Amino acid sequence: MxxxxxxxxxxxxxxxxxxxxxxxxxxxxxxxxxxxxxxxxxxxxxxxxxxxxxxxxxxxxxxxxxxxxxxxxxxxxxxxxxxxxxxxKPRGELRINAPFSFGVHSLSPLLPIYMTENPEVSVRLTLSDRVVDLVDEGYDCVFRAGLLRDSALIARGLRPLRLIACASPTYLAQHTQPKRPSDLARHTCLGFAGSALEERWTFYGDGGETIVPIVSRFSTNSGEALRQAALAGLGIVLHVEEVLADDVATGRLVHILPEWRSERPLHILYAPD
Known part of the structure; x- marks a missing residue:
């Protein structure tokens, strides 16, 4: 009893x-x-x-x-x-890991709103483009873009990341600007290493889905390094819209294929307990 x-x-x-x-x-x-x-x-x-x-x-x-x-x-x-x-009423420390570019451009602007609404929560945000071990490295939640591997973690799907294809004016001055996704096969592209975006890009338009094999002269697992490579004129990049928005607005990059959309799955993962 x-x-x-x-x-x-x-x-x-x-x-x-x-x-x-x-x-x-x-x-x-x-x-x-x-x-x-x-x-x-x-x-x-x-x-x-x-x-x-x-x-x-x-x-x-x-x-x-x-x-x-x-x-x-x-x-x-x-x-x-x-x-x-x-x-x-949430309280305590919330330990978050997120990809670098997503964390800087998409997540960080929203955290002050969350912290204002939850004044007893402190946030420790770590940005990394490698896949971290949530349990062993002591995170409460991690954000991951792309397809997920099988794991014991709980995954909650979020709004997919909208991707846009961009190139620098310097690159476009030396190459014919693509008019349709299939034109990318004749261009130098910048691939995201370790993901499907290193080998093929998927677009959606009025004609449905179009999958384009790409040739990556330069690839990296760093979103920021991809952005810098595109700014330097090394090729066409397919990247998160929020990451490239300022570059497009200032003319440092040109948004190509604007009538075609592309996206990448985004999840937040946390342990069952």
């Missing part, structure tokens, strides 16, 4: 003065009240109550135990209230 429950019943008997009144207050039978008291006394090895046919009174040991019981029950109630508050 739950010892805390028995202690609560004991305190109720002490307050009400009888098993019957305690039973009414606790919503259980008088027989169950008696069972709680007997088991508590057997566990402690002392008598807590002097019993008469009509009323129960505390023994000396019972009075001492009641004093401590009230302290324990008050602490238990406070602990339960704290746990309930924690569920309702």
């Amino acid at each position: 739950d010892r805390f429950a028995s202690m609560e019943v004991f305190a109720t008997v002490a307050d009400t003065g009888s098993f019957a009144a305690a039973a009414d207050a606790a919503g259980i039978s008088a027989a169950m009240v008696g069972k709680h008291i007997r088991q508590l006394e057997e566990h402690l090895g002392v008598r807590l109550l002097n019993r008469t046919t009509r009323r129960q009174s505390l023994t000396d040991a019972g009075r001492d135990f009641l004093e401590r019981t009230r302290i324990v029950l008050a602490e238990l109630e406070a602990a339960e209230a704290l746990a309930a508050e924690s569920r309702a």
